[in-house]
Amino acid sequence: MRLVLSRYWFFCLLFCWSVAANSLxxxxxxxxxxxxxxxTFEPQLYTFPAYTAGHYGLRMYRQSLDPKYAAAIWMDMARVVSNLNRYSTEVVTPEQVQQYSLTxxxxxxxxxxERSQRRYKATKTMPEYIYLGVGLLGSMARADEYGLKHQNDTQLRQVLRRYDFKKYVTDPEMIQAWAAQLANQVYWLRQLGEQDVVNDFIIAFRETYPDSHDSQLSSQQYSNKIxxxxxxxxxxxxxxQLPIHEKDYQWIFDYYRKNIDKIIAETKEDVIAEVGINFLLAGLDTDPVVDKTRNVIQKAINxxxxxIPSVTGDIDLVSGEHRNVLAIMLLDWKGTHLAPTISLHPQIFKSIPYGLMAK
Known part of the structure; x- marks a missing residue:
């Protein structure tokens, strides 16, 4: 009888453990x-192109400060300096800038x-933006974030200064075509100590996308706004790298809270994840918007x-890296870290690709 009871309790415990494991x-x-x-991604990380590996590795390092991502950061530095080496030798004169951009x-x-056609239409009258904004500025800003600069930094800055970025960042058609990119670029210009047009851009952005006109936007344009x-x-x-103060961007957070259900219904997973991460950057971890976005993103995982596959079911890792690295950050947020910089994290910069130097 005792043996029977022992077996009974053993199988009961085994059953409960199995149920608990399945539940997890x-x-x-x-x-x-x-x-x-x-x-899924990290065993394949170093098979990715330099841009993709760097995009993933830099974000994961900024989250974790784990040196295992050092090689991906080196790949990113190599990509940046390759761009700047070319720009400083082949795309310097106004004529070279024009030809590069038109191509x-x-x-x-x-x-x-729709996105590509908007970009072509908006930019064809000011094609130099393709070089200045999409090419040169991003590479200079990334080097600067690392505490580095290109050996021809003075020359590259002279190229930037030939052009007035206010023209690009306040043009409604440009905003409708390049909203996220322009947002990056106005802050990069400020970061580099060059032209400060952040406020000009924000004013123009809000005039281009008044909340009262949301219902009139195409799906592509609504996503562009968010x-x-x-x-x-x-x-x-x-x-x-730095925490955000909600009050400095109250209008954005108020909009998110009011429209989060619409954002979830009408935009892709990467946009939804970005909204959630915006709240995390502001230290608003317990805001209901964060849990809503996390729940949606978790359910999107195959x-x-x-x-997370694409909306068409594509499971290619390279093309899917952007939405999936955002998902990792949203679901397992580890705070902000000012990193990596050559002064604070010299171990990451033991070998600097030729053409870059400390600022």
């Missing part, structure tokens, strides 16, 4: 879901997508593939 699998924590995505602009002309909002916050934080 069916209802993982947000952190467990983030780890699942990490385990790049043709890529947008041939695409049937991307613009999220990138104002991201750029102000130097991309996850557990068979360990990632």
């Amino acid at each position: 699998q069916l209802n993982p924590t947000y952190q467990q879901s983030a780890n699942q995505i990490r385990q 790049r602009l043709e890529n947008y002309k041939t695409s049937p997508k 991307y613009g909002l999220t990138h104002i916050i991201f750029a102000a934080s130097k991309y996850y 557990t068979q593939y360990g990632m």
Whole structure:
């Protein structure tokens, strides 16, 4: 009888353990879901192109300060200096800037997508923006974030100063075409100590996208608006390096709270994740918006593939890196860190690619 009871309790415990284990699998924590995505991407990280590996590795390092991402950061530095080496030798004169930009602009002309057509139409009368904003400025700002500069930094700054960025960042058609990019660029200019047009851009952005006109926007334009909002916050934080004060951007956070259900219903997972991360940057971890976005993002994970597929079901890791690294950050937020810089994290900069130097 005692043996029978022992077996009974053993199988009861085994059953309960099995139910609990299955429950954990069916209802993982947000952190467990983030780890699942990490385990999908990180074994393949160094098979990715330099831009993609650097994008992932830099964000993960800024979150974790884990030196295992050092090689990805080096790849990013190499990409940046390769761009700046070329720009400082081949794209210097106004004529070279014009030719480079027109060639790049043709890529947008041939695409049937609304976003590409808007970019072509808005930029064809000021094609130099393709070089200045999309090319040169981002590479200079990234080097600066690392505490570095290009050996021809003076020359590159002279190129920037030939052009008035206020023209680009206050043009409604440019904002409708490049909202997120312009948000980045106005903060990069300020970061570099060059032209400060942050306030000009924000005023023009709000005039271009008044909240009362949301119902009139196409799906693409509504996403462009929300991307613009999220990138104002991201750029102000130097991309996850500095905390944000909600009151400084109250109009953005008020908009999110009022419209979060519309944002979830009408935008893609990467936009939704960015909204949630904006709240985390402001220290608003317990705001209901954060849990709403986390819940949506967690449910979007395809557990068979360990990632969030595209809206068409594509599971390619390279093209899906952006939405998935954002998902990791949202689901397993580790705070802001001013990193990496050559002064504070010299171990990351033991080998600096040729052409870069300490500021």
